[in-house]
Amino acid sequence: MKIALLGANGQLGRxxxxxxxxHDVTPLTRSEIDVTDFSRTRSILMDVRPDAILNTTxxxxxxxxxxxxxxxxxxxxLAVLNxxxxxxxxxxxxxxxxxxxVFDGNTKTPYTENSVPRPLSVYAxxxxxGEFLTRGMCKKFFLIRSCGxxxxxxxxxxxxxxxxxxxxxxxxxxxxRVVNDQVVTPTYTVDLAQQIARVLPTSHYGLFHMTNxxxxxxxxxxxxxxxxxxxxxxxxxxxxxxxxxxAIRPQYSVLENARLKELGLNQMRHWRDALAAYLKEKSxx
Numbered sequence: 001m002k003i004a005l006l007g008a009n010g011q012l013g014r015x016x017x018x019x020x021x022x023h024d025v026t027p028l029t030r031s032e033i034d035v036t037d038f039s040r041t042r043s044i045l046m047d048v049r050p051d052a053i054l055n056t057t058x059x060x061x062x063x064x065x066x067x068x069x070x071x072x073x074x075x076x077x078l079a080v081l082n083x084x085x086x087x088x089x090x091x092x093x094x095x096x097x098x099x100x101x102v103f104d105g106n107t108k109t110p111y112t113e114n115s116v117p118r119p120l121s122v123y124a125x126x127x128x129x130g131e132f133l134t135r136g137m138c139k140k141f142f143l144i145r146s147c148g149x150x151x152x153x154x155x156x157x158x159x160x161x162x163x164x165x166x167x168x169x170x171x172x173x174x175x176x177r178v179v180n181d182q183v184v185t186p187t188y189t190v191d192l193a194q195q196i197a198r199v200l201p202t203s204h205y206g207l208f209h210m211t212n213x214x215x216x217x218x219x220x221x222x223x224x225x226x227x228x229x230x231x232x233x234x235x236x237x238x239x240x241x242x243x244x245x246x247a248i249r250p251q252y253s254v255l256e257n258a259r260l261k262e263l264g265l266n267q268m269r270h271w272r273d274a275l276a277a278y279l280k281e282k283s284x285x
C-alpha cells in the first residue's frame with residue numbers, strides 16, 4: 001500500500017514509519033507540508049497519489065486553543081475537510097487521529113465508540129468538528145481516538161512527553177505535584193502505531209478507540225514511572241482545581257477498544273506493561 005504520512009516527525013509519526021515499513025510510505029513533515037495551506041497540500045498529495053492518507057497533524061496545545069480558536073479550528077477541522085476531499089478525489093483511505101477529550105468525563109465507565117461526545121474545551125470542540133467532517137463526508141476512513149500519548153520522539157508541540165518530564169524534574173530534585181483526579185489511559189505510541197498498521201489493510205472502516213488497556217490517574221502514572229525506574233522523587237497528589245488551567249479537562253476519559261475487540265484485532269497491552277517497555281527502550285527501566 002502506498003501511504004502519505006502527515007506529521008511524520010512527531011512521536012506517533014516516527015513510530016508509524018517503523019510499524020508501516022512493509023508499505024511504500026512517503027513521510028511528510030510540517031516543514032514539507034503545512035495542512036493549512038490547502039492548495040499546496042492538495043498539489044503535494046496529488047503528486048504522491050497515495051492509496052492512504054494518514055494524518056497525525058493537530059493543533060494540540062490544549063490551553064492555547066482557548067485563546068486561539070481560529071487556529072485550532074483551522075488545523076483540527078478545516079484542514080481535515082480539505083484532506084477528506086483530497087482522499088475522496090484519489091479514492092484513497094483517510095486515517096485521522098482524534099482524542100479522548102471529545103468526552104466530558106461525567107461517567108465512571110469506559111467510553112465506547114457508541115458513547116455520545118460532549119466536548120468541554122475549544123480544543124475538544126475543534127477535534128470533534130474534524131471527526132464530524134470525516135464521518136459525514138469521507139468515503140473510506142479510519143477515525144481513531146486515543147489518549148495520553150507518549151513516545152520515544154517526544155511531542156514536538158509540547159516540548160517532550162509526560163514520562164520524560166517527570167524523570168527530568170525528579171533528577172533535578174524538584175517537587176512534583178501531579179493531579180490525582182483525572183483518570184486516563186496513557187498510551188505508548190509504539191503500540192498505537194502497530195495497532196494502526198494492523199487495521200489499515202482491512203476494510204473495517206469507521207470509528208475506533210485505540211489505547212493501552214487499564215486506567216490510572218496522572219499521579220498513579222507518575223508513581224509507576226518512579227517505581228519502575230527506581231528514581232527517588234518528591235511526588236505528591238494534587239487536584240485539577242489548584243492548577244486552574246484555561247481549558248477544562250475531562251475528569252474521566254478512559255476509552256474502551258470495543259470495536260477492536262469485536263473484530264478480534266485488539267493487540268493493545270496494559271498501560272503498565274507498555275510503560276515498562278518504553279522505559280527499557282530508553283534504558284531507564
